[in-house]
Amino acid sequence: MKKKVLSGMRPTGRLHLGHYFGALKNWVELQDEYECYYMSADWHALTTDYADTSKINDNTFEMAADWITAGIEPEKSVIFKQSEVPQHSELFLILSMLTPLGWLYRCPTYKEQLTEIKNKDLHNIGFLGYPVLQAADILLYMADIVPVGEDQLAHLEMTREITRRFNNFYGNVLTEPQAKLTKSARVPGTDARKMSKSYGNSVFLGEDDDGIKKKVQEMYTDPLKIKKNDAGHPDGCVVFAFHKIFNKDFEARERECKAGSIGCVACKKQIMEMLSVFMKPLAEKRAAVIRDKAYLERVIKEGTERAREAASSTMTKVKKALKF
Ligand code: TRP
Numbered sequence: 001m002k003k004k005v006l007s008g009m010r011p012t013g014r015l016h017l018g019h020y021f022g023a024l025k026n027w028v029e030l031q032d033e034y035e036c037y038y039m040s041a042d043w044h045a046l047t048t049d050y051a052d053t054s055k056i057n058d059n060t061f062e063m064a065a066d067w068i069t070a071g072i073e074p075e076k077s078v079i080f081k082q083s084e085v086p087q088h089s090e091l092f093l094i095l096s097m098l099t100p101l102g103w104l105y106r107c108p109t110y111k112e113q114l115t116e117i118k119n120k121d122l123h124n125i126g127f128l129g130y131p132v133l134q135a136a137d138i139l140l141y142m143a144d145i146v147p148v149g150e151d152q153l154a155h156l157e158m159t160r161e162i163t164r165r166f167n168n169f170y171g172n173v174l175t176e177p178q179a180k181l182t183k184s185a186r187v188p189g190t191d192a193r194k195m196s197k198s199y200g201n202s203v204f205l206g207e208d209d210d211g212i213k214k215k216v217q218e219m220y221t222d223p224l225k226i227k228k229n230d231a232g233h234p235d236g237c238v239v240f241a242f243h244k245i246f247n248k249d250f251e252a253r254e255r256e257c258k259a260g261s262i263g264c265v266a267c268k269k270q271i272m273e274m275l276s277v278f279m280k281p282l283a284e285k286r287a288a289v290i291r292d293k294a295y296l297e298r299v300i301k302e303g304t305e306r307a308r309e310a311a312s313s314t315m316t317k318v319k320k321a322l323k324f
Contacts, residue, residue: 005030006143006177008039008082008134011059015066016202017187018195021245022149026182028071030147036077037141037307038067040300043082043089044133047126048117061296066205068299069286080303082137087311091136091318096129098165099158104128108154135159139166140311142175153179170321188241192220206286209276216242216272221264228263239267246274 007027009019030036040060049056064079072079082088104110110130114122126133134155138146139162146156156179163176188194189201196202203215219239225232234240234257243250247270256262289296 002033002035003144004037004141004175005034005145005147006037006039006138006141007147008041008044008137009063010041010045011056011063012045012197013055013059013062014197014204015063015070016195016197016204018189018202019066020070020205021184021187022182023147024067024070024072025184026147026180027067027077030145030180031073031076034145037143037310038072038077038079039137039307040064040079040081041134041137044130047124047130047133048113048120048122050124050126051120060300061293062290064296064300065286065289068289068296069206069282074299074303078303078306079299080307081300084304085140085307085311087140087308087315088133088136090315091140092129092133094318094322095135095139095162095166096132098169099129099132099135099162101128103158103161104131107131107158109151131155131158132162135162138177139163139174140314141307142310142314143177144175145180146177147180147182150181153181173317173321185241185244187245188238190215190218190220190238192236192238203275205279206283207275207279208283212272212275212279216268216275219268221268222257225257225260225264228265229260231260232257232264234258239264239271242271242275243267246271246278 007023009023015024027036027038040063042056042060045056045059046053060081067079068074105128110128135158138159148156156177160176163174166174189196189199190203191199191201193199193201204211207215216239219242220237221239222232222234222237224230234254240250240254240257243253247253253262253267257267
């Protein structure tokens with residue numbers, strides 16, 4: 001029997017290169033070796049966007065299209081929607097009974113977002129319980145491995161603690177999962193901050209040449225390199241971070257930049273070309289997938305049915321363990 005993988009993303013719309021290199025590429029690589037479940041975490045989207053739910057559903061479609069564009073194959077992996085598998089809420093409820101509040105209040109993502117997100121009131125049960133719902137997502141599928149970006153490690157650790165607590169009370173029922181971090185280099189946003197849709201600094205999957213040109217022109221470079229022959233500092237330069245990913249001769253570029261033998265304009269032009277070559281097939285695939293809404297609907301419906309089966313089998317075991 002193949003080992004299992006589960007991962008998810010909140011449906012926030014179009015995916016960018018941060019998603020691709022931070023997680024999605026990893027998801028694609030796991031498909032042959034593992035039984036993979038990939039979930040649109042639309043209930044998780046609700047924890048912060050409860051006041052405006054108008055985009056959540058469309059975003060799930062857009063995100064699923066991007067997953068397929070990136071190489072997730074519905075014939076291999078289960079693509080599904082969390083809110084269509086009611087067992088997530090059932091297990092969440094049970095786990096919430098045994099998760100100490102202290103764990104949740106201490107969670108770094110909780111503390112950080114409470115201070116960062118100023119335009120919504122996040123003092124609600126759902127937001128505090130976010131990691132518990134995430135634990136339910138993972139445990140329902142008895143996932144051995146959870147491929148995630150670094151920002152999710154604290155949630156994974158909490159899932160492991162909740163699993164141990166559950167198994168300690170009710171017997172060895174749930175599988176303790178392991179996080180799997182992506183190896184690839186971090187892609188910064190065009191302004192050198194973390195790439196994030198809400199920062200307006202993203203290069204999207206399947207971006208066209210005009211978009212690529214605009215984004216590369218915007219990229220933050222070494223402020224001390226003013227003239228083309230000034231010696232540059234590639235560390236911290238966004239264009240160089242992209243070279244590290246897309247240019248196999250990035251080490252030569254690093255030397256040239258430091259020696260002042262290449263200017264930022266030429267360096268940017270080259271990365272534009274490399275991005276264009278990388279994006280072209282993705283853009284074509286994305287357009288074809290988006291066009292066929294019926295296909296996407298079918299993929300999600302069939303995936304959700306398979307997810308329900310797995311989830312229901314786990315809930316039977318969980319209820320038995322609780323003597324219900
Ligand atoms: N919290 C994850 C994120 O924001 C999304 C997510 C929800 C998830 N449930 C999951 C990731 C289960 C991994 C496993 O990216």
